[in-house]
Amino acid sequence: MDPNTLIFLLFVFVLSVFLGVELISKVPSILHTPLMSGSNAISGITIVGAIVSAGTPENDFSTLLGTIAVAFAMINVIGGYLVTDRMLAMFKKKEPGGRK
Numbered sequence: 725m726d727p728n729t730l731i732f733l734l735f736v737f738v739l740s741v742f743l744g745v746e747l748i749s750k751v752p753s754i755l756h757t758p759l760m761s762g763s764n765a766i767s768g769i770t771i772v773g774a775i776v777s778a779g780t781p782e783n784d785f786s787t788l789l790g791t792i793a794v795a796f797a798m799i800n801v802i803g804g805y806l807v808t809d810r811m812l813a814m815f816k817k818k819e820p821g822g823r824k
Contacts, residue, residue, distance in 0.1 A: 764804040770797045 751759055774797055778790025 764801055764808070767797050767801045767804065771801065 771794060774790050774793035776790075778787055778794055780786050780790070
């Protein structure tokens with residue numbers, strides 16, 4: 725890979741990290757549940773791309789990176805659904821007798 729391309733890709737990655745931190749830190753608490761649902765949809769798209777990357781027979785490195793990406797994206801989706809479920813449970817009315 726050309727060193728200029730590698731530097732450019734690294735620059736885009738670092739820039740996206742800073743942008744992501746700034747955007748997420750500015751989101752009010754009331755919007756976290758809808759944002760988590762959108763994030764889960766984006767992570768689903770990431771899983772599809774990671775599966776495609778893991779299935780390429782060109783070299784072992786892309787298969788390894790694709791497999792790692794599938795694992796991390798699945799952790800993100802499962803965690804997102806767990807957090808969303810927990811936040812939505814806070815808004816449910818409790819039944820008399822202590823049951824939900």
